[in-house]
Amino acid sequence: MHPVVRTVLQRLGLGLVTLFVVSLILFSSIEFLPGDFGEAVLGQAALPETVAAFRKELGLDLPMHERYWQWLKGMLTGDMGNSFSGRGASGQDRSRPVVELLGPRLANTLFLAAMAAVISVPLALFLGITAALYRNSIYDRTVNALTLTTISFPEFFVAYCLILILSSFTKIFPSLANVGPETEFWERVYLTALPALTLTLVIVAHMMRMTRAAIINLMASPYIEMAELKGTPKAEIILRHALPNAWAPIVTVIAFNLAYLVVGVVVVEVVFVYPGVGQLMVDAVTTRDVPVVQGCAMVFAATYILLNLFADIISIITNPRLLHPR
Amino acid sequence: MNSERRGEKGEILLEMKDIVIDGFSDDKWHEIVKGVDVTLRRGEIMGLIGESGAGKSTLGLAAMGFARPGCRLTSGTILFDGSDLMTTSEADKRKLRGSRIAYVAQSAAASFNPAHTLIEQTVEATVRRLGKPEAEAKADARKLYRDLQLPHPDTIGDRYPHQVSGGQLQRVMTAMAMSPRPDLIIFDEPTTALDVTTQVEVLASMRDIVEQYNTAGIYITHDLAVVAQMADQIKVLRYGETIEDADTRTMLSNPKKEYTKSLWSVRSIEKAEEESDDNILRVDHVDASYGGGVKVLDDVTIDVPRGHTIAIVGESGSGKSTTARAITGLLPPTKGQVLFNGTPLPPMLKDRSVEQLQKIQMIYQMADTAMNPRHTVRDIIGRPLEFYLGLRGAERDRRLLELLEMIELNETFVDRLPAELSGGQKQRICIARALAANPELIICDEVTSALDQIVQKGILELLLRLQRELGLTYIFITHDIATVKAISDQIVVMLEGRVVEQGMKSDILAPPFPDYTKLLLSSVPEMDPDWLTNLLAQREQEGGLASAGN
Amino acid sequence: MSTDKPDITPSNEAELADQGFDEKELADQGYSAAAEVGMIKARRTLRENIWRGLKSAPPTALFGLGVITIYVFFALFAPLLAPYGEAEIFDLSYAPWSDEFMFGTDQLGRDILSRLIYGAQNTVGIAFITTLLAFVIGGGLGITAAINNGGWLDNLLSRSVDVLMAIPSLIFALILLSMFGANTLNLIFIIAILDSTRVFRIARAVSLNVVVMDYVEAARLRGEKMFWVLRREILPNIMPPLVAEFGLRFCFVFLTIAALSFLGVGIQPPTADWGSMVRETAGLIQFAEYDITAAMTPMLPAAAIALLTVAVNFVVDWFLHKSSGLKE
Numbered sequence A: 001m002h003p004v005v006r007t008v009l010q011r012l013g014l015g016l017v018t019l020f021v022v023s024l025i026l027f028s029s030i031e032f033l034p035g036d037f038g039e040a041v042l043g044q045a046a047l048p049e050t051v052a053a054f055r056k057e058l059g060l061d062l063p064m065h066e067r068y069w070q071w072l073k074g075m076l077t078g079d080m081g082n083s084f085s086g087r088g089a090s091g092q093d094r095s096r097p098v099v100e101l102l103g104p105r106l107a108n109t110l111f112l113a114a115m116a117a118v119i120s121v122p123l124a125l126f127l128g129i130t131a132a133l134y135r136n137s138i139y140d141r142t143v144n145a146l147t148l149t150t151i152s153f154p155e156f157f158v159a160y161c162l163i164l165i166l167s168s169f170t171k172i173f174p175s176l177a178n179v180g181p182e183t184e185f186w187e188r189v190y191l192t193a194l195p196a197l198t199l200t201l202v203i204v205a206h207m208m209r210m211t212r213a214a215i216i217n218l219m220a221s222p223y224i225e226m227a228e229l230k231g232t233p234k235a236e237i238i239l240r241h242a243l244p245n246a247w248a249p250i251v252t253v254i255a256f257n258l259a260y261l262v263v264g265v266v267v268v269e270v271v272f273v274y275p276g277v278g279q280l281m282v283d284a285v286t287t288r289d290v291p292v293v294q295g296c297a298m299v300f301a302a303t304y305i306l307l308n309l310f311a312d313i314i315s316i317i318t319n320p321r322l323l324h325p326r
Numbered sequence B: 001m002n003s004e005r006r007g008e009k010g011e012i013l014l015e016m017k018d019i020v021i022d023g024f025s026d027d028k029w030h031e032i033v034k035g036v037d038v039t040l041r042r043g044e045i046m047g048l049i050g051e052s053g054a055g056k057s058t059l060g061l062a063a064m065g066f067a068r069p070g071c072r073l074t075s076g077t078i079l080f081d082g083s084d085l086m087t088t089s090e091a092d093k094r095k096l097r098g099s100r101i102a103y104v105a106q107s108a109a110a111s112f113n114p115a116h117t118l119i120e121q122t123v124e125a126t127v128r129r130l131g132k133p134e135a136e137a138k139a140d141a142r143k144l145y146r147d148l149q150l151p152h153p154d155t156i157g158d159r160y161p162h163q164v165s166g167g168q169l170q171r172v173m174t175a176m177a178m179s180p181r182p183d184l185i186i187f188d189e190p191t192t193a194l195d196v197t198t199q200v201e202v203l204a205s206m207r208d209i210v211e212q213y214n215t216a217g218i219y220i221t222h223d224l225a226v227v228a229q230m231a232d233q234i235k236v237l238r239y240g241e242t243i244e245d246a247d248t249r250t251m252l253s254n255p256k257k258e259y260t261k262s263l264w265s266v267r268s269i270e271k272a273e274e275e276s277d278d279n280i281l282r283v284d285h286v287d288a289s290y291g292g293g294v295k296v297l298d299d300v301t302i303d304v305p306r307g308h309t310i311a312i313v314g315e316s317g318s319g320k321s322t323t324a325r326a327i328t329g330l331l332p333p334t335k336g337q338v339l340f341n342g343t344p345l346p347p348m349l350k351d352r353s354v355e356q357l358q359k360i361q362m363i364y365q366m367a368d369t370a371m372n373p374r375h376t377v378r379d380i381i382g383r384p385l386e387f388y389l390g391l392r393g394a395e396r397d398r399r400l401l402e403l404l405e406m407i408e409l410n411e412t413f414v415d416r417l418p419a420e421l422s423g424g425q426k427q428r429i430c431i432a433r434a435l436a437a438n439p440e441l442i443i444c445d446e447v448t449s450a451l452d453q454i455v456q457k458g459i460l461e462l463l464l465r466l467q468r469e470l471g472l473t474y475i476f477i478t479h480d481i482a483t484v485k486a487i488s489d490q491i492v493v494m495l496e497g498r499v500v501e502q503g504m505k506s507d508i509l510a511p512p513f514p515d516y517t518k519l520l521l522s523s524v525p526e527m528d529p530d531w532l533t534n535l536l537a538q539r540e541q542e543g544g545l546a547s548a549g550n
Numbered sequence C: 001m002s003t004d005k006p007d008i009t010p011s012n013e014a015e016l017a018d019q020g021f022d023e024k025e026l027a028d029q030g031y032s033a034a035a036e037v038g039m040i041k042a043r044r045t046l047r048e049n050i051w052r053g054l055k056s057a058p059p060t061a062l063f064g065l066g067v068i069t070i071y072v073f074f075a076l077f078a079p080l081l082a083p084y085g086e087a088e089i090f091d092l093s094y095a096p097w098s099d100e101f102m103f104g105t106d107q108l109g110r111d112i113l114s115r116l117i118y119g120a121q122n123t124v125g126i127a128f129i130t131t132l133l134a135f136v137i138g139g140g141l142g143i144t145a146a147i148n149n150g151g152w153l154d155n156l157l158s159r160s161v162d163v164l165m166a167i168p169s170l171i172f173a174l175i176l177l178s179m180f181g182a183n184t185l186n187l188i189f190i191i192a193i194l195d196s197t198r199v200f201r202i203a204r205a206v207s208l209n210v211v212v213m214d215y216v217e218a219a220r221l222r223g224e225k226m227f228w229v230l231r232r233e234i235l236p237n238i239m240p241p242l243v244a245e246f247g248l249r250f251c252f253v254f255l256t257i258a259a260l261s262f263l264g265v266g267i268q269p270p271t272a273d274w275g276s277m278v279r280e281t282a283g284l285i286q287f288a289e290y291d292i293t294a295a296m297t298p299m300l301p302a303a304a305i306a307l308l309t310v311a312v313n314f315v316v317d318w319f320l321h322k323s324s325g326l327k328e
Helices: A003-032 A037-042 A047-055 A064-076 A097-132 A138-152 A153-168 A185-219 A222-230 A234-271 A277-288 A290-317 B054-062 B090-096 B118-128 B134-147 B166-178 B196-212 B224-230 B247-255 B257-261 B320-328 B355-360 B379-390 B393-405 B423-436 B452-470 B481-489 B514-523 B531-542 B545-549 C013-023 C046-056 C060-078 C110-149 C152-165 C169-180 C184-211 C214-222 C226-263 C273-285 C292-323
Strands: B011-024 B029-043 B044-051 B071-079 B102-103 B185-187 B216-221 B233-238 B241-247 B281-291 B295-305 B309-313 B335-340 B360-363 B440-446 B473-478 B490-495 B496-506
Touching: A003 A064, A003 A290, A003 C152, A003 C169, A037 A047, A047 B514, A064 B379, A064 B531, A097 A138, A097 A277, A138 A185, A138 B452, A138 C292, A153 A185, A153 C226, A153 C273, A153 C292, A185 A234, A185 B196, A222 A234, A222 B102, A222 B320, A222 C273, A234 C226, A234 C292, A277 A290, A290 C169, B011 B054, B029 B054, B029 B071, B029 B216, B029 B233, B054 B071, B054 B185, B071 B481, B102 B166, B102 B309, B118 B134, B118 C152, B134 B196, B166 B196, B196 B224, B196 B496, B196 B514, B196 B531, B216 B224, B224 B233, B224 B247, B224 B531, B233 B247, B233 B257, B241 B247, B241 B257, B241 B440, B257 B452, B281 B320, B281 B473, B295 B309, B295 B320, B295 B335, B295 B473, B295 B490, B295 B496, B309 B320, B309 B379, B309 B481, B320 B360, B320 B440, B320 B473, B355 B379, B360 B423, B360 C152, B360 C214, B379 B393, B379 B423, B379 C214, B393 B423, B423 B452, B452 B473, B452 B481, B452 B531, B473 B481, B490 B514, B490 C013, B514 B531, B514 C060, C060 C110, C060 C292, C110 C184, C110 C226, C110 C273, C110 C292, C152 C184, C169 C184, C169 C226, C184 C226, C214 C226, C226 C273, C226 C292, C273 C292
Parallel strands: B044 B216, B044 B233, B102 B185, B185 B216, B309 B473, B309 B490, B360 B440, B440 B473
Antiparallel strands: B011 B029, B011 B071, B233 B241, B281 B295, B281 B335, B490 B496
16 A cells, blocks of 8 residues: 555544544543433433433433444434423423534634634735744744744633724724624625634734744755755745645644634634634533533543644655655 | 866965964863965865864864854964965955855765755855856766765755765765865865765765865864875874974874874884684674664674774674673663673663672773763772772772772872863773772773873773783774774674674784675775875776665 | 853864963973863852852843742742732722722622732742642653653653644643643642643753763762762763742742633632633723723732733743853
């Protein structure tokens, strides 16, 4: 088998194993609920039979491995169970399927993340590469100090600063991102501007620093010095000698930061009361609504793992040592 | 175009005057090169020789008007074919580099871009800077590959750097330098990383090709014997200053300065061998492998005579260091055993008794990494005194001073950290640490190869004296034949994990030789400008033995 | 701490040449080992080192050090410095800034300034303890794995860490908090364990660099016990990089805890904590037009968090720059 194919398959396998382990952890979270959680969910006045029915619905009467199998099958077929909320003590059940809660919010979250990514990726790459090429210049030092400061800020601090400046005082953007299913595209962009800007600032700082470090590392290679000693002009050194070897580090940086977006989005959604997965998850954690937590966490973890997997695969297929084996 | 540019032989091509180059360290600028002059005529090769820190590479790069990051060309003039590279613009210098002045780096593996094929990189400057049609340039590159005796010259260029061996890469790099037919090539230690048998081939092909195209060269190295084969004149540098300047033959036959002579000082000691039947250690039919994979030792049997020195020689990958690991128990043999004073040693390190460990000590190649940078000399030598002999306090300190005296150092060194010692002193402390255990056998793994010649000589003389006084036995692992001659009684030659030969020094170093021993011995450069020429002629006669090393 | 380590870089020809003056004529005078002057670095006492370091420190690092000192001071003497008690409730909720309540009161009528000062103790203290715990767990396991390099234990630990790190830590923390319940003790353990994966990687990598050194092999060949090797040979050499890492990890832990507290699942009331304070008073930001000081109230704890992380980052950046021996 070609080494590239073999390595890619290995990584895919590793990704699957990781997802499996994540699913195990998520699944087992129901085990850690206290014994009286049925009462907690259904209320103090819950009838014993209601509690029993609830436990049966969760499959708590089945052996663990069987229950895991059911749960996994559900996850894979898009059935994540029902939320704990909306259940009454007397047995009436107004709870909604997790998928129904998650679906529209996932679309919102992806929209926000995509918006932040579209602005931040080109910007960060530009800043990082130029800072590396003009290393130690005033430009480099300034960008460096600014980004170091920005990555030190908690997301909510950046968010409230932006709200103060761009919303409270100047009224350019709304401070609450109230989007609904009917909001049309440009209206949505306008409403999402501040959360997206917050994410952008945070991501650009991280990404720019990582890009700069990767490029500096690359430019210190002896073959770059050799190119210089062959009289190669600077632009050509970068395009012909550095770039073909830069894909792997740059893609890794991008993927890492897009994955970071997944995390950053939680806090930002809460600040701007944005109806996304992050806020849903935080609410669910507070109320210990396990099925919803499981669903949200699975979505986040899968995105994160897939992005990293994607970066791995790109760096494998651009590695000349693997592409042209001995 | 090229022939037009190439002037008469004898015309001055490069004239560097009063070159001063600064390097930045410890928050200050320091002079690395302190006013050196270089004059090079067309078609001539100059050898720049010196030990580490002499500033020879820095000076070589300055001939291209180039300073590495952290260095700057401070003053002087660099006249290359009439124009001063100190004052010409970066753009004009770029036009010279890679077309009229080319560079061959020490580490070929790192200096080739992993993303392009060899031939693309070979013709890059010729096609992109000089505008030669690509097909023509590539045809010429293949011709150069052939001239440089690369295998499969027509197809090797389509490979990627990681797909060919180090010796081949070094030759491809020479082809790359030669492709635009430059007036001048800077060779920066091009064979230092190669094994001796490979070095001979690379040297021969490099010499032929610069001769064939009448190219001038600056050849930078620390090995006088190597440069003697290549250069018409030699400049000896030390701490950024010229020590001596002369044409090659004069320099070798009649060096003016003591320092120049010290550059081959190891060759001036030679131990008179002694025979012995009393063996302290026997490596008995040992096989070993890393992680159950390929055998790295294959049926190795070595007898080590008590109170004498046995040298294990071989090229990288021959299994000489692995043999040491098998003896010390770091790599337990998969077959066979190690007998010490007639009794078998437990194969695993952890199963050996303190007494067994105490009797066999080890000294490493890199004294820098063999001492904990945060321990003082007192800690380093004191620990084995405590650990093996139970000495403490004043008693320990008294013994410590005795040991320091034994290695020709004194009490002022007791509280120093390794960073406060010179290379030779570090290695002496390592020797003292081994002596502290009162060992019977010391394994010396390339202990002198990282040191400058004069320091090497001092260390070797110390080891010889200690052997006489204390009756120590040494296993001396080395690839350097001069060191072998200096210190050994017996020699073991290893190749690919097997023992090729074991015997008295005089037997091994005299004919008749088995093929490999002969190849190995004959490949060691000698202090004779005609050595390479004679060797090649001789090999030619005997029918292409030169390729046996591949 | 970093200046007394050997500073031998490949491009050190300058230093060599500089000190070579004394031995220029060495060869002519005959050779003597003790007279051989090599690459010798002046030895300085710890106090001299600190003083020299401070003198050459960039303004950003000095600023960082100053800020950290002030925070530590407030954290240590919070009960003496705060005008009111941590959870003391007054009748007036959301009181404006005044002489009595310098930064006003919160939704329950607690003095913001006092809570800010106690927050230094709680927020910083909890983050510090958590980081310390993460280092004890991750550092210990990392070094163990490095010593066991390639063995089953190393493989088991490394693979487990790979999997744990494949889940974003904030999300993982949320999952675990929902499993075990959100309280301060759980928070400390959960974050410490999650963060110890990062510490594990670093500790393993730096120890691996040390473990392969000949001096560790020499100690093993001497017959030294594993614990001795660890304490005497490995630990002193991995401290500088781990100290820098401690700063970075502290920032990360501090921000994570602040974020969780902000989300309401971190440090729980009535403990005064900056992250929770931001959440509790966030609504005031709407009134920026009418009362700028009110809008500033949630910004104060947020800025307190930001300022400390900036300060630590500045110091770490300087430390890394110094110990990497970067030559410009």
